[in-house]
Amino acid sequence: MRSESQYRKRRREVAADLFVQSAEAVIAQKGYEGATMHDIAGAAGCAVGTLYLYFKNKEMLFNAMVTRHSHAIADQLARASAGVSGPLEQLRVRNEAMIAYFNAHREFFRIFYAADIGGRANIASNLRGSAMRAYLESKALEIEMARKAQTAGLIRTDIPPEEMIEFLHGVMVTTLARWSTAASIPPQENQKRLIWSLISGGLGVMRRGA
């Protein structure tokens, strides 16, 4: 009885995952509005009606997609910075983990940034669920890291930590977004080095007296 139910649950989970991935592929290519439920069903190899057995409507399917990635990313970042000491070093490895995740799920990023940055209110507003919570918690954590790094004299102190984290995300996001649509991409190690280098020192404007 119990194991039967467990089996069912598992099967359902696997199927839902498949549908989310198909949706991802289609939406990445055609955009949210451009992707029809028929397209998605076609990509998943099922009938339209089947999608509605797993997701109440198109929006919920989209939400499920974002939620899954949000949680996965939060997990990855937490795992990456777990064994690391030093707030700046933590920020760095989190950044690298993010880049690694990006390289594994490039399609998702075009969608996410579209929704995140310019997004239509309706869609963006629906991220407020657990996905948004995970995102905000993750960000709060990093702001705390930045603050500690400032206190420890590891980074400049003339800019509030909130702005620093936003800056850090911004650099990563735009760079990844650019790569997500690019024909060729530098190897992952170079990506990490370049992005972190820019985050660390920006244009590296020389002091006049130097």
Next chain:
Amino acid sequence: MRSESQYRKRRREVAADLFVQSAEAVIAQKGYEGATMHDIAGAAGCAVGTLYLYFKNKEMLFNAMVTRHSHAIADQLARASAGVSGPLEQLRVRNEAMIAYFNAHREFFRIFYAADIGGRANIASNLRGSAMRAYLESKALEIEMARKAQTAGLIRTDIPPEEMIEFLHGVMVTTLARWSTAASIPPQENQKRLIWSLISGGLGVMRRGA
């Protein structure tokens, strides 16, 4: 005859401008797909059919919108950096001009970044017209400035100038985008100082030996 034609052309231009602005307002609020031609006509105070006298279809109306801003921005940036000497200083004033433009046309930015960064292939691909050309020329100009700044020893040299300009744009874009949806925004002078400060020095990571 000629002046008659000129007058006509001018009138047409003015009307088209009105429509583009109306479209901008509506699209900023409802997104590209969410904005109907009826909405836009309503906002402009004309009938739907009239829009089609000025733009072949919805996409061309969108294109016109982007094109106008692209050219306006290119103009503003060129004008700003005209009387300035020194490549780094030129980059800085261009950056400030961009921020000024943003503050004057905040609505447009949400649309543009959505289309530019994560955007639907269909729309993004349509930017290839004169808008894209203006954008690319402007970017090429700035890359050249960065290269000169490197040669002049004004900025670090371990990163190719192309990446530097992308970085510069990225920081500006994400910051402006964040502000474009924010409830309250810092005064323009602070915006300029903060953004340039981050672009110049990033997190300002301290050298160990220092």
Next chain:
Amino acid sequence: MRSESQYRKRRREVAADLFVQSAEAVIAQKGYEGATMHDIAGAAGCAVGTLYLYFKNKEMLFNAMVTRHSHAIADQLARASAGVSGPLEQLRVRNEAMIAYFNAHREFFRIFYAADIGGRANIASNLRGSAMRAYLESKALEIEMARKAQTAGLIRTDIPPEEMIEFLHGVMVTTLARWSTAASIPPQENQKRLIWSLISGGLGVMRRGA
């Protein structure tokens, strides 16, 4: 300007009427759920989208249909009983007017009784607008007539006037409903005589002593 607007309004009214009539014909044949918007558009000789220019949705089209008839019936009955004196006589002519209306709009009746008597809560509940108001006012008027007829010693007094009017409606309704689906119908004068005869005296059960 004014006359232009008047003309438009009139045209709209006429078109809406046509659509309502088409809807009526189709719904009478296939029932509310069975009648598709495509069917109705087909019957009206227009495209589906056109229906939505006149009615917000299927339900509002149905509502418009009922409302129009409700008002028309109330008008007819009021007109019929206007020049008549004597409460019982008034009830009789109203009854005849109803029968006349039925003969002119037989299709509508099958729909109305379905909605009125057994109807799905959703649809019935939407009759609460002006249609329901007209219906209830008309009924209240008749109850008052029945009361007066009792006071005047024209009809029996052992049954409350409310029940009498419900009875009167019931007899008329079921008889008309039966005829509305029947292959052949008695001539209108016979209809009136038969219905009123039954309403007046029922089965005419003889008193035992008689």
Next chain:
Amino acid sequence: MRSESQYRKRRREVAADLFVQSAEAVIAQKGYEGATMHDIAGAAGCAVGTLYLYFKNKEMLFNAMVTRHSHAIADQLARASAGVSGPLEQLRVRNEAMIAYFNAHREFFRIFYAADIGGRANIASNLRGSAMRAYLESKALEIEMARKAQTAGLIRTDIPPEEMIEFLHGVMVTTLARWSTAASIPPQENQKRLIWSLISGGLGVMRRGA
């Protein structure tokens, strides 16, 4: 073997009854089209597929529902009038039996009258099975009773017995239908008295000379 089969048959009968009752409850609340097979299965505590083991499709389930009640009603009426002598008295007790049945199965009535009176052609037409036969036989019986009552001088003779029976049914049906949706209902004895009183004498219009 035989008893085994008997047992099976009996079990099947019981299950079918349960399903019909569940369908009744759901349809009464949501209407025929509004009630989904899932709803009904849910109400019955079985899976959708199971319903299809007992009824070929939704329509047959509906038919089974009507058929069962038709037969039950016919039985009740026959039983009620069995020990009664006098055609008019038979009609009266049958009427009372009907009212009793109604009070025991109020939900069913809203459904039945909807289908019977205004009903969708598709459903109404499907009553032609044994349900319709039972109904028509019952009606024929009552027409014969009315004819006898006329011959015996118990009721008026100026109206054909067929019309009288239709009238009798009409009064009962509309009154019961009204009560089936009403918030409060008079006690059953009063129901019987009121309905029969109206059937017997209608409005009781006084002869002028009286």
Next chain:
DNA sequence: CATGAATGAGATTTCATTCAT
């Protein structure tokens, strides 16, 4: 017998676009 996941035809509704006035 029972199950319920899967199917896909079909219904409602929207909206870019056209064209007669």
Next chain:
DNA sequence: AATGAATGAAATCTCATTCAT
């Protein structure tokens, strides 16, 4: 030039029915 009524393709979502387990 301007209008806005009309169009109809296409999208979302529902639900009766089937069938492998």
